[in-house]
Amino acid sequence: MTMANIAPSALAALTRVRCQIFQTAYNPASIRTGAKYLRKRLRGPSMMKYYPPYEQLSLAKLMKQYPEWDVVDEDEQIRLRDLDQRKKRGKGAPKKAKSMEDSRRSKRKR
Template sequence: MASIPPARIARIVSTRCSIFETFYNPQSLRTGAKYLRARLRGPSMVKYYPQEINIAKAIRAYPELEMVNKAEVQRLQDVEDKKKRGKGAPKKAKDKADSRRATRKR
């Protein structure tokens, strides 16, 4: 039995790859093809977790129900209390001259 030369085997493999539209990789380099062929995980993860209900959107969509978002009311009350104690957010500068950075010395 005669052995087949490696050059002929390489040509056969390259022809097979062109026929079956696969990637010809004679040096066996890492290509990442395994990960590109793998099934995507995103859609199944989205199906697994239930869709969240946004209370704020529901309240805005149906004002006739007169629902109250307790968390938002509490947040607004806390902001108001901080402002009374002088701990609130600073006023936004209308122009460059009003900003704190402009008044600070270098």
């Protein structure tokens, strides 16, 4: 029996059964599905292994790690000074409520 004698419908049925057995996608119209790229191995994990772990170096971390060094974080000093100035003008963060009676939400009428 040659290939010319086999009916196309029998070949299609054979292909459908083969796809069920081997758990592949049955795509008789050869439509692009992207299955090739979905089966492909992901690049992310190997790229993460290639590059060293990212740790952002900051002055605060250095100060915490080496307290014997007398290092001054000028940006933090400026931030704290500005915060004090805002608090003196009444522009700071509101005080935290100690109990439900102190809370503004509980005073609201519903």
